[in-house]
Amino acid sequence: IVLDYPRPMLYHIGTRKMDTLEEVDVDIGVPKPRRWEIRSAAECQTLLDSFDGFSEGLVVRDAQYRRQKWKRREYLLMHSARFLVGAETPCYAWVARSSEPGTMDADRLCLNVWLRSESSEFAAYFPEAMRRYGCVRALLEEE
Incomplete structure (x- = not known):
């Protein structure tokens, strides 16, 4: 699906230390994606179900920085x-x-x-x- 965005944007989705590949939370002056504090799969599904239009979904990250994509049906x-x-x-x-x-x-x-x-x-x-x-x-x- 190709979505129409009103203007080009760049988002900072993450930075890693190159010697250890550890993720670090730094501000590089570029906007970051919106974030939500979610504590359970049920809360995540409720949030996902609240999106409308052509929203694709979420990238869920746990405390160990493991990521998983949750896409809207x-x-x-x-x-x-x-x-x-x-x-x-x-x-x-x-x-x-x-x-x-x-x-x-x-x-x-x-x-x-x-x-x-x-x-x-x-x-x-x-x-x-x-x-x-x-x-x-x-x-x-x-x-």
Whole structure:
């Protein structure tokens, strides 16, 4: 997904000591991304669910500086729906319909996942739809 930003910006996402690779918190005069203090996975999910529009998600960092990306479900749907299978141009109508995953037909979503061979990522973000995906996959792969 390519997002339109009103003006180019540079963000300081981190600095490391080159001899140890230890992260250090320094001010280099460049804006840093917004930060939130989150204490649990549930709090993180609540924050993620509060984002709207085309927000991609969060980068979560723990006390040991390990990072993990948490992406919004709507963003993933829009990303996977951006191009029709085999097409060279975006399918904007499909993307628009996909921006509301709760209203999207489950079988169509499962077909899209199967065509792109993305079941593992789909399972991570839509575990409640995996039973239906299994049924759709079985029908498609039946000989």
